[in-house]
Amino acid sequence: MNTDASVTSQASVAALNGPRWSAVGNVITIAKRELTGYFTSPVAYVFIVIFLLLLGFFTFMVGRFFQRNEASLFAFFMWHPWLYLFLVPAAGMRLWSEERRLHTIELLLTMPVTAWQAILGKFLASWAFLAIGLFLTFPMVITVAYLGDPDMGAIFCGYLGSLLTAGAYLSISSMTSALTRNQVVSFIISVVICLFLILAGWPPVTDLLVQWAPTWLVDLIASFSVWPHFETFQRGLIDSRDLIYFILVMVFSLFTTGVIIRSHRAG
Amino acid sequence: MIKVENLVKAFGPKLAVNGVSFTVERGEVLGFLGPNGAGKSTTMRMITGFIPPTSGRITIGGFDVVENPIAAKRLIGYLPENAPAYTDMTVMGFLRFAAELRGLRGAARDKAVERAIELCFLESVRHQSIDTLSKGFRHRTCFAQSIIHDPDVLILDEPTDGLDPNQKHEVRTLIRRMGEKKAIVFSTHILEEVDAACTRAIIIDRGRIVANGTPQELRQRSEMAGAVTMRVKGPTAAELRDRLQQLSTVRKTLFVKEDGPALCARVVPSPTALDGQLEESLFDLVMREKWRLLELKTEEGRLDEVFRSITLPDTAPSKKE
Ligand SMILES: Nc1ncnc2c1ncn2[C@@H]1O[C@H](COP(=O)(O)OP(=O)(O)O)[C@@H](O)[C@H]1O
Numbered sequence: 001m002n003t004d005a006s007v008t009s010q011a012s013v014a015a016l017n018g019p020r021w022s023a024v025g026n027v028i029t030i031a032k033r034e035l036t037g038y039f040t041s042p043v044a045y046v047f048i049v050i051f052l053l054l055l056g057f058f059t060f061m062v063g064r065f066f067q068r069n070e071a072s073l074f075a076f077f078m079w080h081p082w083l084y085l086f087l088v089p090a091a092g093m094r095l096w097s098e099e100r101r102l103h104t105i106e107l108l109l110t111m112p113v114t115a116w117q118a119i120l121g122k123f124l125a126s127w128a129f130l131a132i133g134l135f136l137t138f139p140m141v142i143t144v145a146y147l148g149d150p151d152m153g154a155i156f157c158g159y160l161g162s163l164l165t166a167g168a169y170l171s172i173s174s175m176t177s178a179l180t181r182n183q184v185v186s187f188i189i190s191v192v193i194c195l196f197l198i199l200a201g202w203p204p205v206t207d208l209l210v211q212w213a214p215t216w217l218v219d220l221i222a223s224f225s226v227w228p229h230f231e232t233f234q235r236g237l238i239d240s241r242d243l244i245y246f247i248l249v250m251v252f253s254l255f256t257t258g259v260i261i262r263s264h265r266a267g
Numbered sequence: 268m269i270k271v272e273n274l275v276k277a278f279g280p281k282l283a284v285n286g287v288s289f290t291v292e293r294g295e296v297l298g299f300l301g302p303n304g305a306g307k308s309t310t311m312r313m314i315t316g317f318i319p320p321t322s323g324r325i326t327i328g329g330f331d332v333v334e335n336p337i338a339a340k341r342l343i344g345y346l347p348e349n350a351p352a353y354t355d356m357t358v359m360g361f362l363r364f365a366a367e368l369r370g371l372r373g374a375a376r377d378k379a380v381e382r383a384i385e386l387c388f389l390e391s392v393r394h395q396s397i398d399t400l401s402k403g404f405r406h407r408t409c410f411a412q413s414i415i416h417d418p419d420v421l422i423l424d425e426p427t428d429g430l431d432p433n434q435k436h437e438v439r440t441l442i443r444r445m446g447e448k449k450a451i452v453f454s455t456h457i458l459e460e461v462d463a464a465c466t467r468a469i470i471i472d473r474g475r476i477v478a479n480g481t482p483q484e485l486r487q488r489s490e491m492a493g494a495v496t497m498r499v500k501g502p503t504a505a506e507l508r509d510r511l512q513q514l515s516t517v518r519k520t521l522f523v524k525e526d527g528p529a530l531c532a533r534v535v536p537s538p539t540a541l542d543g544q545l546e547e548s549l550f551d552l553v554m555r556e557k558w559r560l561l562e563l564k565t566e567e568g569r570l571d572e573v574f575r576s577i578t579l580p581d582t583a584p585s586k587k588e
């Protein structure tokens with residue numbers, strides 16, 4: 001019976017290239033398709049324009065960037081977690097709900113790819129899309145460099161922290177988009193979870209909580225929050241604990257995405 | 268190539284597939300027939316590894332679909348029900364994507380895409396976005412995806428659904444031709460397709476196989492199989508009925524009716540009559556009575572009748588417990 005499988009069909013040639021390489025190849029192929037998908041619709045451009053406009057508005061109008069008279073991007077970065085709160089779920093809500101709505105998930109998962117390759121490929125594509133949006137804020141860097149003498153290392157850390165925050169939110173959006181084929185529902189659930197992740201460690205909220213609850217509990221809740229971890233990066237520090245936090249959030253959410261997808265298929 | 272043993276799928280308390288077993292070898296085209304909701308799509312989803320079976324075993328070319336899914340999936344080309352496709356891609360882009368996931372790169376990929384475009388007549392829409400395609404083209408685009416890697420096993424869920432009669436004919440021809448070298452399973456509820464493309468057919472109803480055989484064998488199960496229809500001029504209806512009754516080769520006369528200037532009658536052979544004996548005795552009768560014979564035709568049996576008699580209609584009242 002096994003001789004049947006070794007016929008020289010074109011597909012089995014790929015198998016000779018080794019499983020590890022074909023895994024990377026599959027992730028890249030899926031990511032490429034997803035990323036191209038963003039840019040074939042005008043939504044992507046609208047999204048990026050809104051992102052940049054809002055960032056500009058908060059940085060200059062609300063954050064009073066110029067009045068601060070600082071050669072730093074603090075007034076710029078501090079808005080990122082709040083903006084991402086809505087923009088990242090908007091970018092991620094279609095990841096799996098669209099596959100389920102169009103039934104293309106049946107095509108994708110009957111290809112010789114594993115579910116985690118598909119989950120990772122799609123996640124990386126969206127993350128790359130967000131990274132492109134973030135990259136387009138480079139005029140900010142040029143501006144501060146022109147006006148003063150900023151700490152480039154701190155700016156790099158700021159961007160890294162911002163990108164990781166976006167990644168954490170995105171992994172949560174991936175999870176909620178696997179939950180439902182309705183993109184709006186997926187968006188809302190994901191905003192709620194991300195909001196919790198900010199508020200749990202946001203100083204105004206923690207200050208309030210301390211009056212009600214024991215400190216250890218407040219600290220415990222705060223430890224789930226992105227806020228303190230994001231802040232360390234903004235202070236120009238890269239701490240392995242913060243890196244681990246973001247990686248854990250992403251791994252956990254993407255793993256849960258896999259569990260949800262598997263449970264749908266099991267019926 | 269395809270071996271399915273005791274396949275069961277439960278959705279909650281409901282058994283969508285209940286103990287299905289069959290095998291398909293290379294060179295066979297298996298028609299999967301059944302009314303809506305019979306469990307055809309569910310069976311195919313399990314064969315292609317999309318949903319796990321509740322129990323039972325499926326092997327593709329020796330690879331267990333549950334234990335070794337990637338190796339099994341490599342051998343399969345699959346056209347899901349309703350031909351899903353990424354609507355934001357062009358036909359070419361979509362086929363390239365499918366080819367790459369099948370491990371084809373560079374020139375091999377482009378060659379495979381060209382071949383699929385040619386086989387599925389997609390030349391005129393190759394650069395068109397999938398969401399602007401007509402249903403027929405979209406269906407063929409998804410079909411092209413399933414054959415892009417020239418798979419040994421093809422699973423096609425209603426491959427002719429939504430096509431016009433010419434396109435249906437072309438797809439059937441394609442299936443029959445590819446069936447010479449592959450193991451193919453395709454589902455349909457159009458009975459003529461069984462004759463047009465299958466070497467064997469399975470009829471499934473409420474999750475169970477109720478018939479399995481060549482189209483010829485299935486037809487034999489029809490009430491009508493072997494019945495003879497004749498048209499004669501000469502006798503009156505009563506006369507003809509009487510004479511037919513007297514023949515030992517006739518079990519039953521189904522009808523005698525006026526047909527223009529002639530009479531038309533249909534008789535069922537008695538179980539003891541050998542092949543051709545009924546026709547012979549009818550011919551002798553006509554000669555003896557000096558009637559004139561206009562037509563004598565042996566019925567092959569009709570698939571739709573078999574289908575109706577062994578599957579229950581959707582609207583049947585469910586059993587009260
Ligand atoms: N994901 C699912 N959850 C619950 N029931 C399902 C699911 N998929 C199919 N079914 C049920 O299983 C039965 C068989 O469906 P299906 O395999 O699609 O039939 P067919 O393709 O023969 O028309 C139907 O009664 C359908 O309602």
Ligand SMILES: [Mg+2]
Nearest residue numbers: 307308309348
């Ligand atoms: Mg179906």
